[in-house]
Amino acid sequence: MDDLFYMDQALELAREAAAEGEVPVGCVIVRRGQIVGRGRNRRETAKTALGHGEIEAIADACKTLGGWRLWDCTLYVTLEPCPMCAGAIVNARIPKVIYGAADAKAGCCGSVCDLFSMGFNHHPQVVRGVREAECAALLKEFFLRLREDLRSRPKWKPPQEIDYEG
Amino acid sequence: MDDLFYMDQALELAREAAAEGEVPVGCVIVRRGQIVGRGRNRRETAKTALGHGEIEAIADACKTLGGWRLWDCTLYVTLEPCPMCAGAIVNARIPKVIYGAADAKAGCCGSVCDLFSMGFNHHPQVVRGVREAECAALLKEFFLRLREDLRSRPKWKPPQEIDYEG
Numbered sequence: 001m002d003d004l005f006y007m008d009q010a011l012e013l014a015r016e017a018a019a020e021g022e023v024p025v026g027c028v029i030v031r032r033g034q035i036v037g038r039g040r041n042r043r044e045t046a047k048t049a050l051g052h053g054e055i056e057a058i059a060d061a062c063k064t065l066g067g068w069r070l071w072d073c074t075l076y077v078t079l080e081p082c083p084m085c086a087g088a089i090v091n092a093r094i095p096k097v098i099y100g101a102a103d104a105k106a107g108c109c110g111s112v113c114d115l116f117s118m119g120f121n122h123h124p125q126v127v128r129g130v131r132e133a134e135c136a137a138l139l140k141e142f143f144l145r146l147r148e149d150l151r152s153r154p155k156w157k158p159p160q161e162i163d164y165e166g
Numbered sequence: 167m168d169d170l171f172y173m174d175q176a177l178e179l180a181r182e183a184a185a186e187g188e189v190p191v192g193c194v195i196v197r198r199g200q201i202v203g204r205g206r207n208r209r210e211t212a213k214t215a216l217g218h219g220e221i222e223a224i225a226d227a228c229k230t231l232g233g234w235r236l237w238d239c240t241l242y243v244t245l246e247p248c249p250m251c252a253g254a255i256v257n258a259r260i261p262k263v264i265y266g267a268a269d270a271k272a273g274c275c276g277s278v279c280d281l282f283s284m285g286f287n288h289h290p291q292v293v294r295g296v297r298e299a300e301c302a303a304l305l306k307e308f309f310l311r312l313r314e315d316l317r318s319r320p321k322w323k324p325p326q327e328i329d330y331e332g
Binding site: 043044047048049050051052055058059062063066067068069070082083084085086087088090091092093105106108112113115118119120121 | 209210213214215216217218221224225228229232233234235236248249250251252253254256257258259271272274278279281284285286287
């Protein structure tokens, strides 16, 4: 029940990202029933490779709690974490990760690899598929619209050859 | 020759970290002969789990170059990247990584795992062991001093039992 509530908060952030033209991924970090960190994808608008929802939420939670160890926190994210975000979760010692949709291309909780079961010094517990349909639908709709936009743009034409001799 | 020069710049940043009581790791990002990003470990002073040298250098380079794709850059770092930083390198599309010392506990370029050879959409080239002895010595000296400091601190004693009945 609580998991659905917090994933809805993450979905709300994902919708904010979509409205700004960003891939819709949202994330919240919860400690003892309170949201202590929020983040969403803003790679294009912030022009940084680090602009994933989990990174923003971890930075926010560290600021809120005043330290880099997020020991008794749970991270909710609409899309399976990529290697950077899974690594940040390990570094922040977050004990539990709950995600919505799987990411076949970059997911590190079982899709491309299972980073949390490797020989690092921290092994977060994972819950998959909370609000999976909603999380996946948001992404699908975003990419469908993006492809339509790209199709409707004028096609690139090669520059006309200029005959400097003539 | 150039690789040694840029690794020396990263070592200089690692020494700055040590002087502030941080694990001495430094990083520079170079594009066409120019340093476009600098970073060093500041996890304790900045109180964030994201405070690794590579993350700071990638953020700096994205800002300098005005975009999230660091296509024609080389990243120099004194210690083998952890999963978060290796993932950030993949996300930033950095084609080449050069590191000094290996990290048996968290290294993702062969030590704990080889993230760049997994099924992600980008596979950076790696050069190992540049200024390895200097990079490793800096870390060894730091942890030796840290252990000495911890030993010289007063030992924790259990609180005395109070007899409420008496």
